[in-house]
Amino acid sequence: MKYLDEFRDPALAQGILGRIRHTATRPWAIMEVCGGQTHSLLRHGIEQELTGVVELLHGPGCPVCVTPAAQIDIACQLALRPGVILASFGDMLRVPGNRGSLLNAKGQGGRVRLVYSPLDAVELAKQNPTDEVVFFAVGFETTVPTTALAVLQADRLGLTNFCVLTAHVRVQPAMEAIASDPACRVNGFLAAGHVCTVAGFETYDEFTARYNMPVVVTGFEPVDLLEGIHECVRLLEAGSNVVVNQYERSVRSAGNETARQLIDRVYQIADRPWRGLGVIPRGGLVMRPEWSRFDATTRFGEFADCVGGEHDCRSGDVLSGRIRPPECAQFGIGCTPETPMGAPMVSSEGACAAYYRYARQPAGLESGTVAESRLGGL
Ligand code: SF4
Known part of the structure:
Protein backbone atom coordinates (compact mmCIF):
# COMPACT_ATOMS: atom_id res chain seq x y z
CA MET A 1 0.00 0.00 0.00
CA PRO A 63 4.71 17.65 23.70
CA VAL A 64 2.56 20.67 24.47
CA CYS A 65 0.79 18.76 27.27
CA VAL A 66 3.98 17.62 29.01
CA THR A 67 5.74 21.00 28.98
CA PRO A 68 5.80 21.95 32.68
CA ALA A 69 3.87 24.96 33.92
CA ALA A 70 7.14 26.39 35.30
CA GLN A 71 8.58 26.42 31.79
CA ILE A 72 5.55 28.38 30.54
CA ASP A 73 6.11 30.81 33.42
CA ILE A 74 9.70 31.37 32.27
CA ALA A 75 8.52 31.93 28.69
CA CYS A 76 5.98 34.50 29.96
CA GLN A 77 8.64 36.28 32.00
CA LEU A 78 10.87 36.48 28.94
CA ALA A 79 8.05 37.81 26.76
CA LEU A 80 7.46 40.59 29.27
CA ARG A 81 11.12 41.66 29.43
CA PRO A 82 11.94 44.90 27.61
CA GLY A 83 13.82 44.24 24.40
CA VAL A 84 12.81 40.57 24.14
CA ILE A 85 10.65 38.90 21.48
CA LEU A 86 9.39 35.45 22.44
CA ALA A 87 8.85 33.26 19.35
CA SER A 88 6.59 30.25 19.83
CA PHE A 89 4.55 27.66 17.99
CA GLY A 90 0.84 28.55 18.06
CA ASP A 91 -0.05 25.45 20.11
CA MET A 92 1.75 26.86 23.14
CA LEU A 93 -0.02 30.22 23.34
CA ARG A 94 -3.05 29.10 25.36
CA VAL A 95 -1.35 26.48 27.53
CA PRO A 96 -1.67 27.55 31.16
CA GLY A 97 1.36 28.07 33.33
CA ASN A 98 1.10 28.73 37.04
CA ARG A 99 0.16 32.37 36.44
CA GLY A 100 -1.42 32.46 33.05
CA SER A 101 -0.42 31.69 29.50
CA LEU A 102 1.66 33.30 26.79
CA LEU A 103 -1.58 34.76 25.46
CA ASN A 104 -2.10 36.44 28.84
CA ALA A 105 1.48 37.75 28.70
CA LYS A 106 0.76 39.13 25.23
CA GLY A 107 -2.32 40.85 26.62
CA GLN A 108 -0.11 42.46 29.26
CA GLY A 109 2.12 43.94 26.58
CA GLY A 110 4.54 41.03 26.15
CA ARG A 111 6.01 40.59 22.69
CA VAL A 112 4.95 37.10 21.61
CA ARG A 113 5.32 36.13 17.96
CA LEU A 114 3.86 33.00 16.40
CA VAL A 115 6.28 31.05 14.21
CA TYR A 116 5.92 27.85 12.18
CA SER A 117 9.56 26.81 12.38
CA PRO A 118 12.62 27.57 14.53
CA LEU A 119 14.19 28.94 11.34
CA ASP A 120 11.43 31.59 11.27
CA ALA A 121 12.71 32.71 14.68
CA VAL A 122 16.24 33.00 13.29
CA GLU A 123 14.84 35.16 10.50
CA LEU A 124 13.02 37.28 13.11
CA ALA A 125 16.35 37.83 14.89
CA LYS A 126 17.94 38.91 11.61
CA GLN A 127 15.14 41.42 11.00
CA ASN A 128 15.23 42.79 14.57
CA PRO A 129 18.92 43.25 15.38
CA THR A 130 18.29 45.51 18.37
CA ASP A 131 15.99 42.95 20.06
CA GLU A 132 16.72 39.59 21.65
CA VAL A 133 14.70 36.82 19.99
CA VAL A 134 14.04 33.75 22.13
CA PHE A 135 12.60 30.65 20.47
CA PHE A 136 10.47 28.52 22.82
CA ALA A 137 11.46 25.01 21.71
CA VAL A 138 9.02 22.24 22.63
CA GLY A 139 8.59 18.81 21.15
CA PHE A 140 9.92 15.28 20.97
CA GLU A 141 12.79 13.88 18.92
CA THR A 142 10.84 14.77 15.77
CA THR A 143 11.22 18.52 16.24
CA VAL A 144 14.67 18.68 17.86
CA PRO A 145 16.63 18.47 14.57
CA THR A 146 15.09 21.72 13.29
CA THR A 147 15.85 23.48 16.58
CA ALA A 148 19.44 22.25 16.33
CA LEU A 149 19.51 23.45 12.73
CA ALA A 150 18.30 26.90 13.85
CA VAL A 151 21.13 27.15 16.37
CA LEU A 152 23.68 26.19 13.73
CA GLN A 153 22.13 28.68 11.29
CA ALA A 154 22.24 31.50 13.87
CA ASP A 155 25.88 30.63 14.54
CA ARG A 156 26.68 30.62 10.81
CA LEU A 157 25.06 34.04 10.42
CA GLY A 158 26.94 35.38 13.44
CA LEU A 159 23.71 36.34 15.22
CA THR A 160 24.21 37.36 18.83
CA ASN A 161 20.54 38.22 19.46
CA PHE A 162 19.04 34.71 19.04
CA CYS A 163 18.70 32.02 21.68
CA VAL A 164 16.50 29.07 22.61
CA LEU A 165 14.40 28.27 25.67
CA THR A 166 14.60 24.48 25.42
CA ALA A 167 11.79 22.21 26.59
CA HIS A 168 12.55 19.24 24.33
CA VAL A 169 11.72 15.81 25.74
CA ARG A 170 12.49 12.17 24.86
CA VAL A 171 9.75 9.57 24.51
CA GLN A 172 11.34 6.31 25.61
CA PRO A 173 12.28 7.44 29.16
CA ALA A 174 8.62 8.43 29.69
CA MET A 175 7.53 4.94 28.60
CA GLU A 176 10.06 3.54 31.09
CA ALA A 177 8.65 5.73 33.86
CA ILE A 178 5.14 4.44 33.12
CA ALA A 179 6.23 0.79 32.77
CA SER A 180 8.19 0.83 36.04
CA GLN A 246 4.33 -1.83 11.64
CA TYR A 247 5.38 1.53 10.13
CA GLU A 248 7.92 0.11 7.69
CA ARG A 249 7.14 2.66 4.99
CA SER A 250 8.67 5.38 7.19
CA VAL A 251 10.81 3.86 9.94
CA ARG A 252 14.21 2.13 9.84
CA SER A 253 15.67 0.44 12.91
CA ALA A 254 18.52 2.97 13.23
CA GLY A 255 16.26 5.95 12.51
CA ASN A 256 17.54 8.93 10.54
CA GLU A 257 21.29 9.11 11.04
CA THR A 258 21.59 12.69 9.73
CA ALA A 259 18.87 13.96 12.08
CA ARG A 260 20.38 12.07 15.04
CA GLN A 261 23.82 13.58 14.37
CA LEU A 262 22.27 17.03 14.18
CA ILE A 263 20.64 16.53 17.57
CA ASP A 264 23.86 15.18 19.11
CA ARG A 265 25.87 18.10 17.82
CA VAL A 266 23.80 20.68 19.72
CA TYR A 267 22.05 18.78 22.52
CA GLN A 268 22.84 16.25 25.23
CA ILE A 269 20.57 14.01 27.27
CA ALA A 270 19.51 15.24 30.73
CA ASP A 271 16.93 14.60 33.43
CA ARG A 272 13.87 16.77 32.79
CA PRO A 273 10.59 17.59 34.58
CA TRP A 274 7.41 16.62 32.69
CA ARG A 275 4.06 18.21 33.46
CA GLY A 276 2.17 15.98 35.84
CA LEU A 277 4.80 13.24 35.76
CA GLY A 278 7.67 14.79 37.73
CA VAL A 279 11.34 14.59 36.83
CA ILE A 280 12.00 11.76 34.38
CA PRO A 281 15.59 10.49 34.34
CA ARG A 282 17.16 11.11 30.91
CA GLY A 283 13.74 12.40 29.87
CA GLY A 284 14.89 15.49 28.01
CA LEU A 285 17.63 17.41 26.26
CA VAL A 286 19.75 20.40 27.24
CA MET A 287 22.11 22.40 25.08
CA ARG A 288 25.71 21.30 25.10
CA PRO A 289 28.02 23.71 27.01
CA GLU A 290 29.77 24.79 23.80
CA TRP A 291 26.45 26.24 22.57
CA SER A 292 25.51 27.93 25.87
CA ARG A 293 25.56 31.37 24.22
CA PHE A 294 22.37 30.24 22.46
CA ASP A 295 20.77 28.94 25.67
CA ALA A 296 18.13 31.35 27.06
CA THR A 297 18.51 30.08 30.62
CA THR A 298 22.24 30.86 30.50
CA ARG A 299 21.79 34.19 28.76
CA PHE A 300 19.02 35.53 30.96
CA GLY A 301 20.04 33.96 34.28
CA GLU A 302 17.58 33.53 37.10
CA PHE A 303 13.79 33.58 36.77
CA ALA A 304 11.22 34.24 39.47
CA ASP A 305 9.72 31.08 40.93
CA CYS A 306 6.03 30.58 40.28
CA VAL A 307 3.78 28.31 42.27
CA GLY A 308 0.13 27.37 42.23
CA GLY A 309 -2.29 26.78 39.34
CA GLU A 310 -3.78 23.55 37.96
CA HIS A 311 -4.85 22.28 41.40
CA ASP A 312 -7.90 20.53 40.01
CA CYS A 313 -6.33 19.35 36.78
CA ARG A 314 -5.49 15.65 36.68
CA SER A 315 -3.19 15.90 33.66
CA GLY A 316 -0.59 13.66 35.32
CA ASP A 317 -3.16 10.87 35.70
CA VAL A 318 -4.36 11.39 32.12
CA LEU A 319 -0.86 11.50 30.63
CA SER A 320 0.21 8.31 32.41
CA GLY A 321 -2.97 6.41 31.45
CA ARG A 322 -4.19 6.08 35.06
CA ILE A 323 -7.52 7.68 34.13
CA ARG A 324 -9.40 8.54 30.96
CA PRO A 325 -10.23 12.24 30.52
CA PRO A 326 -13.97 11.82 31.32
CA GLU A 327 -12.96 10.47 34.74
CA CYS A 328 -11.60 13.92 35.63
CA ALA A 329 -14.34 15.73 37.57
CA GLN A 330 -13.68 18.91 35.57
CA PHE A 331 -14.02 17.33 32.13
CA GLY A 332 -16.64 19.14 30.06
CA ILE A 333 -17.83 21.07 33.14
CA GLY A 334 -15.15 23.40 34.47
CA CYS A 335 -12.76 22.40 31.70
CA THR A 336 -13.60 22.73 27.99
CA PRO A 337 -11.54 23.80 24.95
CA GLU A 338 -12.97 27.31 25.46
CA THR A 339 -12.13 27.35 29.18
CA PRO A 340 -9.20 24.91 29.51
CA MET A 341 -7.88 24.14 32.98
CA GLY A 342 -4.95 22.07 31.77
CA ALA A 343 -2.72 21.53 28.77
CA PRO A 344 -4.37 18.25 27.59
CA MET A 345 -7.56 20.24 26.88
CA VAL A 346 -5.71 23.00 25.01
CA SER A 347 -3.41 21.11 22.75
CA SER A 348 -4.49 19.84 19.34
CA GLU A 349 -2.88 16.52 20.37
CA GLY A 350 -4.17 16.45 23.97
CA ALA A 351 -6.20 13.45 25.13
CA CYS A 352 -8.78 15.61 26.92
CA ALA A 353 -9.36 17.66 23.77
CA ALA A 354 -9.67 14.44 21.74
CA TYR A 355 -12.35 13.05 24.08
CA TYR A 356 -14.18 16.35 24.18
CA ARG A 357 -14.23 16.57 20.41
CA TYR A 358 -14.91 12.97 19.41
CA ALA A 359 -16.07 10.82 22.30
CA ARG A 360 -18.87 12.69 24.06
CA GLN A 361 -21.46 10.30 22.68
CA PRO A 362 -25.07 10.24 23.83
CA ALA A 363 -25.85 7.57 26.38
CA GLY A 364 -27.23 4.34 25.05
CA LEU A 365 -25.33 4.31 21.78
CA GLU A 366 -24.99 0.75 20.64
CA SER A 367 -21.55 -0.77 20.46
CA GLY A 368 -20.24 -0.66 16.91
CA THR A 369 -22.37 2.23 15.72
CA VAL A 370 -19.63 4.82 16.01
CA ALA A 371 -16.98 2.83 14.21
CA GLU A 372 -19.35 1.71 11.49
CA SER A 373 -20.40 5.26 10.80
CA ARG A 374 -16.86 6.68 10.94
CA LEU A 375 -14.81 3.89 9.42
CA GLY A 376 -17.53 3.34 6.87
CA GLY A 377 -17.61 7.00 6.02
CA LEU A 378 -13.89 7.51 5.60
S1 SF4 B 1 -10.26 17.52 31.69
FE1 SF4 B 1 -9.16 19.48 32.01
S2 SF4 B 1 -8.82 19.57 34.22
FE2 SF4 B 1 -9.26 17.42 33.71
S3 SF4 B 1 -7.25 16.47 33.32
FE3 SF4 B 1 -8.05 17.18 31.34
S4 SF4 B 1 -7.12 19.22 31.11
FE4 SF4 B 1 -6.94 18.71 33.28
Whole structure:
Protein backbone atom coordinates (compact mmCIF):
# COMPACT_ATOMS: atom_id res chain seq x y z
CA MET A 1 0.00 0.00 0.00
CA LYS A 2 1.57 3.25 -1.11
CA TYR A 3 -1.11 5.92 -0.94
CA LEU A 4 -2.87 7.54 1.97
CA ASP A 5 -6.39 6.49 0.92
CA GLU A 6 -5.43 2.85 1.26
CA PHE A 7 -4.67 3.41 4.94
CA ARG A 8 -8.23 4.71 5.39
CA ASP A 9 -9.97 1.94 3.51
CA PRO A 10 -13.17 1.08 5.47
CA ALA A 11 -13.36 -2.54 4.29
CA LEU A 12 -9.73 -3.14 5.17
CA ALA A 13 -10.23 -1.50 8.57
CA GLN A 14 -13.30 -3.62 9.31
CA GLY A 15 -11.37 -6.76 8.35
CA ILE A 16 -8.55 -5.98 10.79
CA LEU A 17 -11.11 -5.15 13.50
CA GLY A 18 -12.53 -8.64 12.98
CA ARG A 19 -9.07 -10.20 13.31
CA ILE A 20 -8.42 -8.30 16.55
CA ARG A 21 -11.74 -9.55 18.00
CA HIS A 22 -10.92 -13.08 16.90
CA THR A 23 -7.37 -13.02 18.32
CA ALA A 24 -7.96 -11.42 21.73
CA THR A 25 -8.92 -13.82 24.50
CA ARG A 26 -8.91 -11.09 27.14
CA PRO A 27 -9.06 -7.25 27.11
CA TRP A 28 -5.33 -6.51 26.94
CA ALA A 29 -4.38 -2.96 27.99
CA ILE A 30 -2.42 -1.32 25.18
CA MET A 31 -1.04 2.20 25.40
CA GLU A 32 -0.55 4.34 22.32
CA VAL A 33 2.18 6.80 23.15
CA CYS A 34 1.49 9.62 20.74
CA GLY A 35 -1.24 12.25 21.03
CA GLY A 36 -1.69 12.18 17.25
CA GLN A 37 -2.49 8.48 17.52
CA THR A 38 -4.95 9.20 20.34
CA HIS A 39 -6.83 11.67 18.16
CA SER A 40 -6.89 9.26 15.23
CA LEU A 41 -8.22 6.41 17.41
CA LEU A 42 -11.04 8.59 18.68
CA ARG A 43 -11.79 10.42 15.45
CA HIS A 44 -12.26 7.16 13.58
CA GLY A 45 -14.21 5.48 16.37
CA ILE A 46 -11.61 2.73 16.85
CA GLU A 47 -11.52 3.01 20.63
CA GLN A 48 -15.29 2.71 20.86
CA GLU A 49 -15.36 -0.20 18.45
CA LEU A 50 -12.83 -2.15 20.55
CA THR A 51 -14.67 -1.64 23.84
CA GLY A 52 -14.50 -4.89 25.79
CA VAL A 53 -11.97 -6.35 23.33
CA VAL A 54 -8.89 -4.19 23.94
CA GLU A 55 -8.47 -1.47 26.54
CA LEU A 56 -6.72 1.48 24.94
CA LEU A 57 -4.76 3.63 27.39
CA HIS A 58 -3.55 7.02 26.23
CA GLY A 59 0.05 7.97 26.83
CA PRO A 60 2.10 11.12 27.38
CA GLY A 61 3.03 11.74 23.74
CA CYS A 62 1.72 15.27 23.42
CA PRO A 63 4.71 17.65 23.70
CA VAL A 64 2.56 20.67 24.47
CA CYS A 65 0.79 18.76 27.27
CA VAL A 66 3.98 17.62 29.01
CA THR A 67 5.74 21.00 28.98
CA PRO A 68 5.80 21.95 32.68
CA ALA A 69 3.87 24.96 33.92
CA ALA A 70 7.14 26.39 35.30
CA GLN A 71 8.58 26.42 31.79
CA ILE A 72 5.55 28.38 30.54
CA ASP A 73 6.11 30.81 33.42
CA ILE A 74 9.70 31.37 32.27
CA ALA A 75 8.52 31.93 28.69
CA CYS A 76 5.98 34.50 29.96
CA GLN A 77 8.64 36.28 32.00
CA LEU A 78 10.87 36.48 28.94
CA ALA A 79 8.05 37.81 26.76
CA LEU A 80 7.46 40.59 29.27
CA ARG A 81 11.12 41.66 29.43
CA PRO A 82 11.94 44.90 27.61
CA GLY A 83 13.82 44.24 24.40
CA VAL A 84 12.81 40.57 24.14
CA ILE A 85 10.65 38.90 21.48
CA LEU A 86 9.39 35.45 22.44
CA ALA A 87 8.85 33.26 19.35
CA SER A 88 6.59 30.25 19.83
CA PHE A 89 4.55 27.66 17.99
CA GLY A 90 0.84 28.55 18.06
CA ASP A 91 -0.05 25.45 20.11
CA MET A 92 1.75 26.86 23.14
CA LEU A 93 -0.02 30.22 23.34
CA ARG A 94 -3.05 29.10 25.36
CA VAL A 95 -1.35 26.48 27.53
CA PRO A 96 -1.67 27.55 31.16
CA GLY A 97 1.36 28.07 33.33
CA ASN A 98 1.10 28.73 37.04
CA ARG A 99 0.16 32.37 36.44
CA GLY A 100 -1.42 32.46 33.05
CA SER A 101 -0.42 31.69 29.50
CA LEU A 102 1.66 33.30 26.79
CA LEU A 103 -1.58 34.76 25.46
CA ASN A 104 -2.10 36.44 28.84
CA ALA A 105 1.48 37.75 28.70
CA LYS A 106 0.76 39.13 25.23
CA GLY A 107 -2.32 40.85 26.62
CA GLN A 108 -0.11 42.46 29.26
CA GLY A 109 2.12 43.94 26.58
CA GLY A 110 4.54 41.03 26.15
CA ARG A 111 6.01 40.59 22.69
CA VAL A 112 4.95 37.10 21.61
CA ARG A 113 5.32 36.13 17.96
CA LEU A 114 3.86 33.00 16.40
CA VAL A 115 6.28 31.05 14.21
CA TYR A 116 5.92 27.85 12.18
CA SER A 117 9.56 26.81 12.38
CA PRO A 118 12.62 27.57 14.53
CA LEU A 119 14.19 28.94 11.34
CA ASP A 120 11.43 31.59 11.27
CA ALA A 121 12.71 32.71 14.68
CA VAL A 122 16.24 33.00 13.29
CA GLU A 123 14.84 35.16 10.50
CA LEU A 124 13.02 37.28 13.11
CA ALA A 125 16.35 37.83 14.89
CA LYS A 126 17.94 38.91 11.61
CA GLN A 127 15.14 41.42 11.00
CA ASN A 128 15.23 42.79 14.57
CA PRO A 129 18.92 43.25 15.38
CA THR A 130 18.29 45.51 18.37
CA ASP A 131 15.99 42.95 20.06
CA GLU A 132 16.72 39.59 21.65
CA VAL A 133 14.70 36.82 19.99
CA VAL A 134 14.04 33.75 22.13
CA PHE A 135 12.60 30.65 20.47
CA PHE A 136 10.47 28.52 22.82
CA ALA A 137 11.46 25.01 21.71
CA VAL A 138 9.02 22.24 22.63
CA GLY A 139 8.59 18.81 21.15
CA PHE A 140 9.92 15.28 20.97
CA GLU A 141 12.79 13.88 18.92
CA THR A 142 10.84 14.77 15.77
CA THR A 143 11.22 18.52 16.24
CA VAL A 144 14.67 18.68 17.86
CA PRO A 145 16.63 18.47 14.57
CA THR A 146 15.09 21.72 13.29
CA THR A 147 15.85 23.48 16.58
CA ALA A 148 19.44 22.25 16.33
CA LEU A 149 19.51 23.45 12.73
CA ALA A 150 18.30 26.90 13.85
CA VAL A 151 21.13 27.15 16.37
CA LEU A 152 23.68 26.19 13.73
CA GLN A 153 22.13 28.68 11.29
CA ALA A 154 22.24 31.50 13.87
CA ASP A 155 25.88 30.63 14.54
CA ARG A 156 26.68 30.62 10.81
CA LEU A 157 25.06 34.04 10.42
CA GLY A 158 26.94 35.38 13.44
CA LEU A 159 23.71 36.34 15.22
CA THR A 160 24.21 37.36 18.83
CA ASN A 161 20.54 38.22 19.46
CA PHE A 162 19.04 34.71 19.04
CA CYS A 163 18.70 32.02 21.68
CA VAL A 164 16.50 29.07 22.61
CA LEU A 165 14.40 28.27 25.67
CA THR A 166 14.60 24.48 25.42
CA ALA A 167 11.79 22.21 26.59
CA HIS A 168 12.55 19.24 24.33
CA VAL A 169 11.72 15.81 25.74
CA ARG A 170 12.49 12.17 24.86
CA VAL A 171 9.75 9.57 24.51
CA GLN A 172 11.34 6.31 25.61
CA PRO A 173 12.28 7.44 29.16
CA ALA A 174 8.62 8.43 29.69
CA MET A 175 7.53 4.94 28.60
CA GLU A 176 10.06 3.54 31.09
CA ALA A 177 8.65 5.73 33.86
CA ILE A 178 5.14 4.44 33.12
CA ALA A 179 6.23 0.79 32.77
CA SER A 180 8.19 0.83 36.04
CA ASP A 181 5.29 2.28 38.06
CA PRO A 182 4.04 -0.53 40.36
CA ALA A 183 0.47 0.53 39.47
CA CYS A 184 1.14 0.24 35.72
CA ARG A 185 -1.69 -1.56 33.87
CA VAL A 186 -0.08 -1.46 30.42
CA ASN A 187 0.45 -4.85 28.76
CA GLY A 188 1.98 -3.53 25.54
CA PHE A 189 2.90 -0.27 23.81
CA LEU A 190 2.28 1.24 20.40
CA ALA A 191 5.41 3.33 19.88
CA ALA A 192 5.11 6.66 18.04
CA GLY A 193 6.04 6.10 14.40
CA HIS A 194 7.23 9.65 13.67
CA VAL A 195 9.56 9.70 16.67
CA CYS A 196 11.03 6.35 15.58
CA THR A 197 11.55 7.79 12.10
CA VAL A 198 14.18 10.03 13.72
CA ALA A 199 15.34 8.02 16.75
CA GLY A 200 14.90 4.49 15.38
CA PHE A 201 13.74 1.60 17.52
CA GLU A 202 16.91 -0.36 18.30
CA THR A 203 16.80 0.74 21.93
CA TYR A 204 13.37 -0.84 22.39
CA ASP A 205 14.94 -4.34 22.45
CA GLU A 206 16.32 -3.65 25.91
CA PHE A 207 13.00 -2.04 26.93
CA THR A 208 10.89 -5.08 25.95
CA ALA A 209 13.28 -7.43 27.76
CA ARG A 210 13.38 -5.32 30.93
CA TYR A 211 9.65 -4.67 31.22
CA ASN A 212 8.46 -7.92 29.71
CA MET A 213 6.06 -6.36 27.24
CA PRO A 214 5.90 -6.00 23.45
CA VAL A 215 6.32 -2.75 21.53
CA VAL A 216 4.85 -2.20 18.07
CA VAL A 217 6.13 0.84 16.14
CA THR A 218 2.89 2.20 14.65
CA GLY A 219 1.73 4.87 12.22
CA PHE A 220 -1.22 7.25 12.43
CA GLU A 221 -3.85 6.30 9.90
CA PRO A 222 -6.76 4.04 10.92
CA VAL A 223 -5.35 0.99 9.14
CA ASP A 224 -1.90 1.65 10.66
CA LEU A 225 -3.37 1.80 14.14
CA LEU A 226 -5.54 -1.27 13.68
CA GLU A 227 -2.58 -3.23 12.31
CA GLY A 228 -0.46 -2.07 15.27
CA ILE A 229 -3.14 -3.10 17.76
CA HIS A 230 -3.63 -6.45 16.05
CA GLU A 231 0.12 -7.14 16.07
CA CYS A 232 0.37 -6.16 19.73
CA VAL A 233 -2.57 -8.43 20.65
CA ARG A 234 -1.04 -11.26 18.63
CA LEU A 235 2.30 -10.88 20.46
CA LEU A 236 0.59 -10.69 23.85
CA GLU A 237 -1.45 -13.82 23.16
CA ALA A 238 1.75 -15.62 22.11
CA GLY A 239 3.65 -14.37 25.19
CA SER A 240 6.21 -12.80 22.86
CA ASN A 241 7.87 -9.65 24.18
CA VAL A 242 9.63 -8.29 21.13
CA VAL A 243 9.69 -5.15 18.99
CA VAL A 244 7.78 -5.16 15.69
CA ASN A 245 7.81 -2.35 13.13
CA GLN A 246 4.33 -1.83 11.64
CA TYR A 247 5.38 1.53 10.13
CA GLU A 248 7.92 0.11 7.69
CA ARG A 249 7.14 2.66 4.99
CA SER A 250 8.67 5.38 7.19
CA VAL A 251 10.81 3.86 9.94
CA ARG A 252 14.21 2.13 9.84
CA SER A 253 15.67 0.44 12.91
CA ALA A 254 18.52 2.97 13.23
CA GLY A 255 16.26 5.95 12.51
CA ASN A 256 17.54 8.93 10.54
CA GLU A 257 21.29 9.11 11.04
CA THR A 258 21.59 12.69 9.73
CA ALA A 259 18.87 13.96 12.08
CA ARG A 260 20.38 12.07 15.04
CA GLN A 261 23.82 13.58 14.37
CA LEU A 262 22.27 17.03 14.18
CA ILE A 263 20.64 16.53 17.57
CA ASP A 264 23.86 15.18 19.11
CA ARG A 265 25.87 18.10 17.82
CA VAL A 266 23.80 20.68 19.72
CA TYR A 267 22.05 18.78 22.52
CA GLN A 268 22.84 16.25 25.23
CA ILE A 269 20.57 14.01 27.27
CA ALA A 270 19.51 15.24 30.73
CA ASP A 271 16.93 14.60 33.43
CA ARG A 272 13.87 16.77 32.79
CA PRO A 273 10.59 17.59 34.58
CA TRP A 274 7.41 16.62 32.69
CA ARG A 275 4.06 18.21 33.46
CA GLY A 276 2.17 15.98 35.84
CA LEU A 277 4.80 13.24 35.76
CA GLY A 278 7.67 14.79 37.73
CA VAL A 279 11.34 14.59 36.83
CA ILE A 280 12.00 11.76 34.38
CA PRO A 281 15.59 10.49 34.34
CA ARG A 282 17.16 11.11 30.91
CA GLY A 283 13.74 12.40 29.87
CA GLY A 284 14.89 15.49 28.01
CA LEU A 285 17.63 17.41 26.26
CA VAL A 286 19.75 20.40 27.24
CA MET A 287 22.11 22.40 25.08
CA ARG A 288 25.71 21.30 25.10
CA PRO A 289 28.02 23.71 27.01
CA GLU A 290 29.77 24.79 23.80
CA TRP A 291 26.45 26.24 22.57
CA SER A 292 25.51 27.93 25.87
CA ARG A 293 25.56 31.37 24.22
CA PHE A 294 22.37 30.24 22.46
CA ASP A 295 20.77 28.94 25.67
CA ALA A 296 18.13 31.35 27.06
CA THR A 297 18.51 30.08 30.62
CA THR A 298 22.24 30.86 30.50
CA ARG A 299 21.79 34.19 28.76
CA PHE A 300 19.02 35.53 30.96
CA GLY A 301 20.04 33.96 34.28
CA GLU A 302 17.58 33.53 37.10
CA PHE A 303 13.79 33.58 36.77
CA ALA A 304 11.22 34.24 39.47
CA ASP A 305 9.72 31.08 40.93
CA CYS A 306 6.03 30.58 40.28
CA VAL A 307 3.78 28.31 42.27
CA GLY A 308 0.13 27.37 42.23
CA GLY A 309 -2.29 26.78 39.34
CA GLU A 310 -3.78 23.55 37.96
CA HIS A 311 -4.85 22.28 41.40
CA ASP A 312 -7.90 20.53 40.01
CA CYS A 313 -6.33 19.35 36.78
CA ARG A 314 -5.49 15.65 36.68
CA SER A 315 -3.19 15.90 33.66
CA GLY A 316 -0.59 13.66 35.32
CA ASP A 317 -3.16 10.87 35.70
CA VAL A 318 -4.36 11.39 32.12
CA LEU A 319 -0.86 11.50 30.63
CA SER A 320 0.21 8.31 32.41
CA GLY A 321 -2.97 6.41 31.45
CA ARG A 322 -4.19 6.08 35.06
CA ILE A 323 -7.52 7.68 34.13
CA ARG A 324 -9.40 8.54 30.96
CA PRO A 325 -10.23 12.24 30.52
CA PRO A 326 -13.97 11.82 31.32
CA GLU A 327 -12.96 10.47 34.74
CA CYS A 328 -11.60 13.92 35.63
CA ALA A 329 -14.34 15.73 37.57
CA GLN A 330 -13.68 18.91 35.57
CA PHE A 331 -14.02 17.33 32.13
CA GLY A 332 -16.64 19.14 30.06
CA ILE A 333 -17.83 21.07 33.14
CA GLY A 334 -15.15 23.40 34.47
CA CYS A 335 -12.76 22.40 31.70
CA THR A 336 -13.60 22.73 27.99
CA PRO A 337 -11.54 23.80 24.95
CA GLU A 338 -12.97 27.31 25.46
CA THR A 339 -12.13 27.35 29.18
CA PRO A 340 -9.20 24.91 29.51
CA MET A 341 -7.88 24.14 32.98
CA GLY A 342 -4.95 22.07 31.77
CA ALA A 343 -2.72 21.53 28.77
CA PRO A 344 -4.37 18.25 27.59
CA MET A 345 -7.56 20.24 26.88
CA VAL A 346 -5.71 23.00 25.01
CA SER A 347 -3.41 21.11 22.75
CA SER A 348 -4.49 19.84 19.34
CA GLU A 349 -2.88 16.52 20.37
CA GLY A 350 -4.17 16.45 23.97
CA ALA A 351 -6.20 13.45 25.13
CA CYS A 352 -8.78 15.61 26.92
CA ALA A 353 -9.36 17.66 23.77
CA ALA A 354 -9.67 14.44 21.74
CA TYR A 355 -12.35 13.05 24.08
CA TYR A 356 -14.18 16.35 24.18
CA ARG A 357 -14.23 16.57 20.41
CA TYR A 358 -14.91 12.97 19.41
CA ALA A 359 -16.07 10.82 22.30
CA ARG A 360 -18.87 12.69 24.06
CA GLN A 361 -21.46 10.30 22.68
CA PRO A 362 -25.07 10.24 23.83
CA ALA A 363 -25.85 7.57 26.38
CA GLY A 364 -27.23 4.34 25.05
CA LEU A 365 -25.33 4.31 21.78
CA GLU A 366 -24.99 0.75 20.64
CA SER A 367 -21.55 -0.77 20.46
CA GLY A 368 -20.24 -0.66 16.91
CA THR A 369 -22.37 2.23 15.72
CA VAL A 370 -19.63 4.82 16.01
CA ALA A 371 -16.98 2.83 14.21
CA GLU A 372 -19.35 1.71 11.49
CA SER A 373 -20.40 5.26 10.80
CA ARG A 374 -16.86 6.68 10.94
CA LEU A 375 -14.81 3.89 9.42
CA GLY A 376 -17.53 3.34 6.87
CA GLY A 377 -17.61 7.00 6.02
CA LEU A 378 -13.89 7.51 5.60
S1 SF4 B 1 -10.26 17.52 31.69
FE1 SF4 B 1 -9.16 19.48 32.01
S2 SF4 B 1 -8.82 19.57 34.22
FE2 SF4 B 1 -9.26 17.42 33.71
S3 SF4 B 1 -7.25 16.47 33.32
FE3 SF4 B 1 -8.05 17.18 31.34
S4 SF4 B 1 -7.12 19.22 31.11
FE4 SF4 B 1 -6.94 18.71 33.28
